[in-house]
Amino acid sequence: GDSVTQMEGPVTLSEEAFLTINCTYTATGYPSLFWYVQYPGEGLQLLLKATKADDKGSNKGFEATYRKETTSFHLEKGSVQVSDSAVYFCALRRGEKLTFGTGTRLTIIP
């Protein structure tokens, strides 16, 4: 069945550092890929998405590129801020089904 594998957390970085959170997936066909973010005390919200190979999703300085050859959708940001501290979830949609990874907790220290 479909699955999503994320890098283990927690991840702790200093402000203005470069961020990469790895995500790989297993699915047949051509899924859409998403990154969701969960800020403390809030529900999950969509951060960015990509629906086909080589698409790049971007939002709030975050980017991720849909790489079909490596089945990956790594999340990157060039300079993180304290306000980026949250839990990040990689997810895929194939047909009607939406499948999530286990989440990566990110903490940014000033």
Next chain:
Amino acid sequence: EAGVAQSPRYKIIEKRQSVAFWCNPISGHATLYWYQQILGQGPKLLIQFQNNGVVDDSQLPKDRFSAERLKGVDSTLKIQPAKLEDSAVYLCASSPGTGANTEAFFGQGTRLTVV
């Protein structure tokens, strides 16, 4: 636009008791999901509705969990009787449909603690 509403936010019950959660999706959203998120894990789909019909309930423990979506709008998820391992956050989400580009919108969740 109002978001997905869930209640209660928190619930503590003893094992073998019953509990119910309520979800009001975004107006006009045909698809409604219930996810279970155990601490340290990603959300796991319990049941998915399309309007008032069940699309996928393959991971719903049907001996103790039940869910309904009356008139294709609000939904309730019930656990009877609860076990210790049911302690988790129960997330409700809705989306306009299920197309490749479709975003799911999540409520804040109900945190259940079974003691």
